Structures are given as structure tokens and as C-alpha cells.
Amino acid sequence: MSRLAYLGPSGTFTEQALLARPEAVGAELVACPTVPAALDLVREGTADAAMVAIESSVEGGVSVTLDELATGTPLVIVGEVEVPVTFCLVAPEGVGPEQVRTVGAHPHAAAQVRRWVAANLPDATVVDAPSNAASASALVDGTATWDAGIAAPLAAERYELTVLAAGIADTAGAVTRFVLVAPPGSATVPARTGADKTSLVVFPGEDRPGLLLEILESFALRGVNMVRIESRPTGEGLGNYCFSIDAEGHLEDARVAETLMSLHRTSAEVRFLGSYPRAAGGAAGPGSPGSPAPTSVPPGHADEDFAAARAWLDGLRPSR
């Protein structure tokens, strides 16, 4: 039986994402207090994989995940899940809105209800909760330093709390993308499906001001479609950034392989974060896997084209 870590406690969106994966069937699910803790279980070999949030349609990249994956012992993404995000304000029985002075929320949740809270609870202080579920569970086990929590509907139900307000996200249609992370080379590393995504981090070396332009051209010229690029500070001073990138295609696609090698040659470091099947596109709940459309490959960039070019080149060499 496999062990799968996730950001707990029970009731988080992360758990919901994990439950949408086939790997979760029959597995032991291990709730962790933080993203680094979940990843560390995988790095130590205590867990086989971990589910963590990586991107929010409202807040953008999840910094802690991006930074943890970009450094330390390498891990690779083996799958992704998109989960629709809806929030409610929950409180123990008997607590009314007028009594709420402090609100527990995970910072990303807090960001997504910022305007609602400012308008409806103008005097309340938002307190950092370690997860979207803990903001609810702590109200039950007595450890909460807040009066009410911003939580997923699932958490409200599971911890039997009163829903003071539902659907309170500032923006409707919010989605969070989660990734399942495993050690590189493990049995869980997925084969090419034709509808894949590849993630990587590129570290420019010194004196490489034009590198971002070169990176984009490296992808474009080989017909590889980039779907996300974010700059993250390397921590070595203002203006020192690395680039976290998602592109369509798989390490086993010739056009992706050549792009990766090109980046490896021209930057200080490239960290490969995995090739894995794309999510179906729409947000997925359990039981709605769908089937993502195959990646569209521009003319001249398919594996056959690479093979034909190689054969042509080999034929040019004099047979000595």
C-alpha cells in the first residue's frame, strides 16, 4: 500500500485534489501541517508522493511550492488536478457574524476573500491559519485563535460548523491547480500520453540580461507552447530571478527534449520538474477525469520530422 502526503488536516482542497487521483484508491493518506513538511516526507522516502497546490487562478503561483520544488533534493511532478475553489465563513454554533473579531484563513484563501471581508467584516482581523481545513477544525478542537474560519464547504460539513456565509470568494470561477509530486525515477513517473505538460525552472547565470527573450525564442522556434511562466527571486538580491515554466509536451517529445537541452546549454542551471498528463482543462472533481485534447504540434516539429531531419543529416556525411 502506498503512502500519499497532503496538506492537512482532513477537509482541505488539497485532500479533495488527492482524492481525485487513481493513486489515492487504497492508499494511506497522510495529512501534513505545511507544504514543506509534505514534500519532506517524499524526500525522506516516508511517503511515495505528495499533493500540493501550485497555482491559483486568483493569487497566481503558490510561492512556497514553487520555491520548495526549485531547490533542495529534486522531486518531479507526476500529475496535476484542477479544483474549483469556493469558500464559506464558518463558525461554531451560537456565534453570529456580529461576534466575529478575528477570522482564521490560509493566506491564499484570505487573498481570495479580501474584498468580501473588508466589506462585510470591516473590523475583523485576519489571522494566518495553516490550511483551509485548519481554519475550521481548530474551531472544533479548541485550538483556534480566531472566532470564525474561511473554509471549504467540505470542511464546514465535516466539522459540523455553522455556515455564516457561502460563496464569499471575491471572484467567481476561481480554480486552484494541484500537483502530485514524487521522487524522480520512481515507478510513478508517467509515460507520454500525447496530451502532456512539462515543468521546469531555469536559472540564468550572471550577466545574462537577454536570457528571458532567449528562453521564449527557444520554445517558440521548436514549436513548443509555453502555458505558464513566472519569475521567482533566487534570494540573491533584488533583480535576481529564476523562471518557473510549464510547457505543453513530454520529455519524450523530440521538440521538448531539444528545447530542454538548449536551455541547459545556455543557462546556469535547469531543474526538470517532470512531464505528466495535462488535466482535462476544466476543473476536476472526483469522478470527472475527462480526457484532455492531444497537444497540437505545429508543422515540422513532430517526432517524425525530427527523425527525418536526423536521417537526412546522417546521409550528408561522407562514408569514409
Next chain:
Amino acid sequence: MSRLAYLGPSGTFTEQALLARPEAVGAELVACPTVPAALDLVREGTADAAMVAIESSVEGGVSVTLDELATGTPLVIVGEVEVPVTFCLVAPEGVGPEQVRTVGAHPHAAAQVRRWVAANLPDATVVDAPSNAASASALVDGTATWDAGIAAPLAAERYELTVLAAGIADTAGAVTRFVLVAPPGSATVPARTGADKTSLVVFPGEDRPGLLLEILESFALRGVNMVRIESRPTGEGLGNYCFSIDAEGHLEDARVAETLMSLHRTSAEVRFLGSYPRAAGGAAGPGSPGSPAPTSVPPGHADEDFAAARAWLDGLRPSR
């Protein structure tokens, strides 16, 4: 007398940044509970300008500031200040490290001491404090929901707290960049100095997958050096990003003006966030203004070159 807003309470790095500006001399400084609150004072006309953090060498862009400036009533940056960031763990007299169960910290401070806290206070919960100073002041006024705070040395001193540990940032040499923000068109909008920076946000329209490459080429082809680019979600679904950009040069530089107009023509929207003198480069404390080196302009991209090209073009037209 002018009124200048900042993220309070007294003792924050933001206040320190504000005090480094000439505008602060003789001004009334207004502490605000949040970044949006400080900006709203300016938007309403209640304050003349506001100082807010925009970029951390450790955490990257300050999302709330980037997002607030990118939307709503337009504001422009009129100056920037870089402040070295050092943290200490402070507590009321009589509280020792072993008694610390909860630590109050602003999320950006929390991120910068994450590893230190994990190693030295493994059982402590980090609680969201509204600012680096509030994490300290709340310990004094009794409103703290935490036992100890992560604060600036200045705050420790000002609130007469015990420093349990100093210099606890995970990365030495951290710097935060602050910007002074004012209404566009106001008397505070700075003239060109020759060592300027221009900030903007570009919103791609629909179906513009190659826009980022075009944006970079638009700058490069006109000899304008981009010093920061970050993608931020527009909130309209995964994969929908706008680009927050800093470039060298001033709106009054012909090469910058042409670049801005080019972006305006080819994207859905460009929001101009101001042209202002660059910080001296090293981190600045009060009294160390320094003098930044003039922007280096590649051959062919100076104002004289633009003027000569215009004169040449005008001469080509038949005089009818």
C-alpha cells in the same frame, strides 16, 4: 503640510523607507492597517502619497501591492527606496523561547524566517500579523494573539521588547524595495533625471499567446533595458496573466515613449505606473541617498537619434 500614508503602525520597514524620502520632512505621517487602506487614502485625496512595499529580494513581488496598483483608480509611482531587511524575534519581558507557542509575523516576514522558525521553534504556529511592527506593538498593547513577534530591530527598540534572537532571516543581505505612490498628474510626479525607471502593467487580450515574446522584443528593439517582469493572474481563470514590468528610462525618453505606445497598440491594455528616479542601487537607509549611475543608452536609441530620424523622415516627404 503634506500627508503621507504608510503601512503602520510606527516601527515598520515601510515607515523607515518613508523617512528616507525628502517628502517626509515636515509631513504628517499616517499609519494605515493595510496596503489597500494606505492606497485608498491617496485615491480619496485624504493623503498626498503612500509608501508601500513592492518587491522583496526573498519573496519576490508583493502581490497585494502589484494587484492593487494594477486595478482600480490609477496611481503612479513617484519614487522608490530600497531598505535592508533584518529580523529579530521579540517578546515581552519574562517570556523565554521555550514559552513561545505562537509567533506573530507579517506573511512576507514569515516567509523570510521560515527555515529559522522551523529549526528553532519547531512546535510554534505562525500567526498572521498585519505588519512587521504590529507583530511587536500588539505584544505591548495586549491585542496580540501570539506569544512572540518577528519584527524589525527598530520596532523592538521602540516598543521596549526583549530580543530573543536577532538576525534570524534565512538569507543574509535581504532587501525590500518600497515605492511612493501618488495620483497621476500631481505636483509630485518627478521630472526626468537621466537615471530613471518606468513601471507598467500589460494586459494581453484574448488569443495572444505570443504576446510575452513580442513585449520583450518591443523593449529590446528600442534599446530599453527591462529590469523586472512578473506575471500576475488577472483572476479570470488559470493561465490568464498580466505582466508587471519595470524598465530603465523615463516616459520623456523617446525610446521609452515609443515602447509604451507600441505596447498600447498591440495589447488589450497598458497601465502606466509611473516614471521616477532609480534608487541608488545599494539598499538605502535614511541619509544615504547616493546618486544612481545614469542609464546607459545603446547607440541609436538616444533622444537625439530619434529627433534626427524624425527630421530625416520629414525631409523625405514631397513638399506639395
Next chain:
Amino acid sequence: MSRLAYLGPSGTFTEQALLARPEAVGAELVACPTVPAALDLVREGTADAAMVAIESSVEGGVSVTLDELATGTPLVIVGEVEVPVTFCLVAPEGVGPEQVRTVGAHPHAAAQVRRWVAANLPDATVVDAPSNAASASALVDGTATWDAGIAAPLAAERYELTVLAAGIADTAGAVTRFVLVAPPGSATVPARTGADKTSLVVFPGEDRPGLLLEILESFALRGVNMVRIESRPTGEGLGNYCFSIDAEGHLEDARVAETLMSLHRTSAEVRFLGSYPRAAGGAAGPGSPGSPAPTSVPPGHADEDFAAARAWLDGLRPSR
């Protein structure tokens, strides 16, 4: 009455091109022995304009024209005409194919019948005739140093020669493009029609190895479609080239004007060779003017877009 020069004598494709122009009606047509001679008449003011060949679908750019226009007193193109090219082998009465030892042909004509001559007159020497008409006329006036000529059908008819073989071009469908050239600033310089072409020559300075890439990007980024680019030696040693370019659009189009100014700023020299209406596309004979399709302008690059961007930029400046 205007005087128009052309490469003579009467009966050349150049004369045919000139007759297709409205300017030819009622004008005095002056036959010249060479392209430089025709251009010199315009430069001296003896002729108002000159018609010269500039591009052949078989041979490429007409070097003498390209080089003459790229140097010396500036001239501008005020119109273009495309003429279908068909050749026949002509001889005086009584001369049969078996008697042909030398064939007079203009070098460009010679190139277009090279394979036919090699196959059908394998022992004949091709002799340089100054024009496609002179290869025929010289057979009549007794100045020919050749037995038969490669000529236009029109010339055969006009000089009453026997057609030994017709339609002998190696490639069917050949077209030659001619341009009408006038002094810059003259009354003949054409106004914008919306279906225009602009010609120019760009001279890279020293140490500008990447300039060609920059030139192409300068056009592409401003939505200007380049329809011809040729490198021509500057005469200053192997590897020293200038670039002769035709692009869609008119000097009065904002996107073209900005592109021209950009090239002026970043290269050693730009020579403007005129903006003029495009030929209808198909080859034109007299009486088939046709009407070329208006230039398609990509989104964001129309004059209105440039004007809107300028207005936006002007609005960003503080009113002091």
C-alpha cells in the same frame, strides 16, 4: 510635355512597360543605350522620369539598377509595372537556324534562354547585346556582331525579322518588374492609395553582424510586410553587403514611418527609394491596369492605432 527616358531602342520590354503608364500619353519617349544613361538623364534634369527593369522572376534583382539607385544622386521610384516576358529567336530573311553561329542577347535574356540555346544551338556563342530590342534592330541596321537575336515578339515585328523559334524561355510564366524613377520631391511623387509599396536600401555600419535580424524584426514588430529583400555588395570587400528591400505600405503610413525611422537610427545609412502604388499583382500589359487589393494591416498597426497610442501617451504626462 514631359520627357521620359527608357532603355532603348524602340521595341524593348522596357518601352512596353513605359507605354503601360498614364504618364506616357503625350510624352516624349527618349531611348537610352544603358540603364545608367537613362537614370542620368533624370538626375541631370533632362528627363522627368525613367523606366528601368528592377527585378526578374528568373534572374532576380537587376544588379545595375539596384546598384545605380543605391548610390549617387538620390532618385525615387514613383510607380511599378510588371510585364510578362516571352522571347523568340529572330534573324534576317534567309538566315536559317543552321547558319546561326552567334546569338545576340541582353545578358538577362541570355540567362532566361540558357538551356534552350544549349540544347538547340549547342555550337553558338552568345554575344552581349545592349538590350532586348538592339539584339533585333542591329540585325537590320547592319551593326550586329551576331547572326540572330533573342528578342521580344514586339521587336521581331517592328524590325520585320523572321521568327526562327518562339516561346523559347526556359521557364514559362516569367515576369519582369519595371520601375518608373523620378527626382525626390517632384510633382510625380505619388500620394498614398492604401495599396502601396515602399522601397529602401539599408547600409549596416561596421560591427553590426546581427543587423539583418534586427531589420526583419523592425518590420515584423510593426506589422509591416516585407515582400523582397536582397543583399548587394557595397564594393568594400567580401562580406560587406547592403540590403535592398521592398515592403508593403507608404511613407505616410504610421507603421512604415516608424519602421523607417527605426532603421535610420540603428544602421549606418538608409536610402529611401520611394513609396508608390503596387502593381495589380498579375503582370500588366497596356490597358490592363487592374486594381491591387488594399494592403492588409494587422490589428494594432493602423494609423488610428498609432494616433490612439499617441493620445494615450500625451495624457500620461503631468500637466505642469
Next chain:
Amino acid sequence: MSRLAYLGPSGTFTEQALLARPEAVGAELVACPTVPAALDLVREGTADAAMVAIESSVEGGVSVTLDELATGTPLVIVGEVEVPVTFCLVAPEGVGPEQVRTVGAHPHAAAQVRRWVAANLPDATVVDAPSNAASASALVDGTATWDAGIAAPLAAERYELTVLAAGIADTAGAVTRFVLVAPPGSATVPARTGADKTSLVVFPGEDRPGLLLEILESFALRGVNMVRIESRPTGEGLGNYCFSIDAEGHLEDARVAETLMSLHRTSAEVRFLGSYPRAAGGAAGPGSPGSPAPTSVPPGHADEDFAAARAWLDGLRPSR
């Protein structure tokens, strides 16, 4: 003993170029009447290689050579020679300048003395001679249809003609580049030296307006320096061009191989015209081989970088 073809008769610059090659020692040199004739001997297997002019510092690319190499049975360039070009006007004894009515000259020679002839022999007609030597030799064997010839000094000497004027080229310092051409795969195909050049022709397919920009980016992005690019008409109508390209490096350089394969994938056809040692740079006469500087390879594009990137990529794949 090998047989080497060249554009004859004896006394041409082409012969001079051929004599500068080590292959010429002890070989039978076969004078041919035209460039196509010389190349055909190689294609038929009658000659082992042929020396032909490919580029003039005054006239640019030699169209007949470029077009012959771009089509028909493939041949490859196995070496290049640069020859300084100086011309004189030669005539049989007793013929003075005032008696010269016709001047025999190869068209490329004619182009290089065009202004001198116009100024000094304004009434003379220039007649097409098949080579720079034939313009002289024909004056001796009685086949000349001209009174005087434009010839190389060597030809004047060899045919014992009077030099009426020497050093008459319009531009001093002219150089012509010659290439030695052989069947692909033959024993003469040169190994990599580290100071090589690679020649090729790229045929865009239909609907590929941006291909030239892509071609340039393909080279630039892989650190391959392009030293010559010329457009040549494909003969399929105005505006249909192929691109004749010389770049630094050898087919066996990984960066060149990847560039070639990339062009093969994205264009309709690529014709490889050979990898061969670069000429020493200055113009070479017999006995001045010199030693060209090794090709400078930008960081990240050396063979070791390609090998390291490949090894890195292979290591990313899970070992199943």
C-alpha cells in the same frame, strides 16, 4: 592522377584560384567554356572536381554558380580560394586606344570596369566574352568579335598582348571568391578543421512569409554565425525566392548539425552545399595559404555543451 575542371581558357582568375589549391599539383586541369560545363564534367564523373567563381566583392553572388549548385544533381563545396581581382585593357600589337570600338569582357569583369569604360572609351560597345581569359585569347586566335579585351594581367602576359591600360577596376581591392566543387561523399570531402564554413540553400514552402526571420533566429539561437545570405529567385514567379547561405562551422559541429536539422524540419527543402575549411581571410594567391583563425564559439554552443546537455537529458528519463 585527378582531373580538375575550371572555367577556361588558360589564363583566367579561375585557373589562378585552382593553381592555389594543393589538389592542383600533378593534376590534369581541364578548361571548360562555361560554369555549367565545368560542373557537368563533375556530375558525369569525367572530372573529380571543378573550380568556379561564387562571389565577387563588387558584383555579389555569381548567379550562374549559385543557381547551378542549387538545382540538379547535388554537388558539394570542398574548399574555397579568394583571389584579388585586377584588370587591364589588352589589345593586339598595333591597336591603340583610339581604335577600340568594341571591348570583349566577361559580364562580371564588365561590371567592375563599367565606370572606367564609360569615362575612357565612351563610344565603345562592351561585348560578352565567355571568360576573362577568352577576352584576351580570342584576340590572338582570331575569333574575337571585339577590338580589345578586359583581362587579367596573367592573360595579357600569356597571350603576349599589349597592355593599353592597367589597374582599371572601378573599385580597388576587389576580391573574387572561388569554390572547388566535388560529388558528395567523395574522398575529397574535407574533415573538420575548427575553422570551417558550411554552405546551404533553403527553399521556403508556400505560405511561409516569416521564414527568413525564422532562419536567422535558427542560426543565432544556436550560436552559429552567418557570414553570407542571398536571395535567389526560384523561377516560379516574382517574389518566390530561395536563400543561399554561408555560415561558420562544420556539419560535424553539433551546433551546425542542429541548425541544419531545424531548417530541414521547417522549410520545404534544404540543400546542403558542403562543409570546408575557410579561406585564410585575406585574398590568397598561390603560395599564401595562411591559416584562418579558429571559429569562435559562443558560450554554451560547443560540442562539449551539447554532449553535456544530452547526458543530462538522458539522466532525467526514468529507468524503467
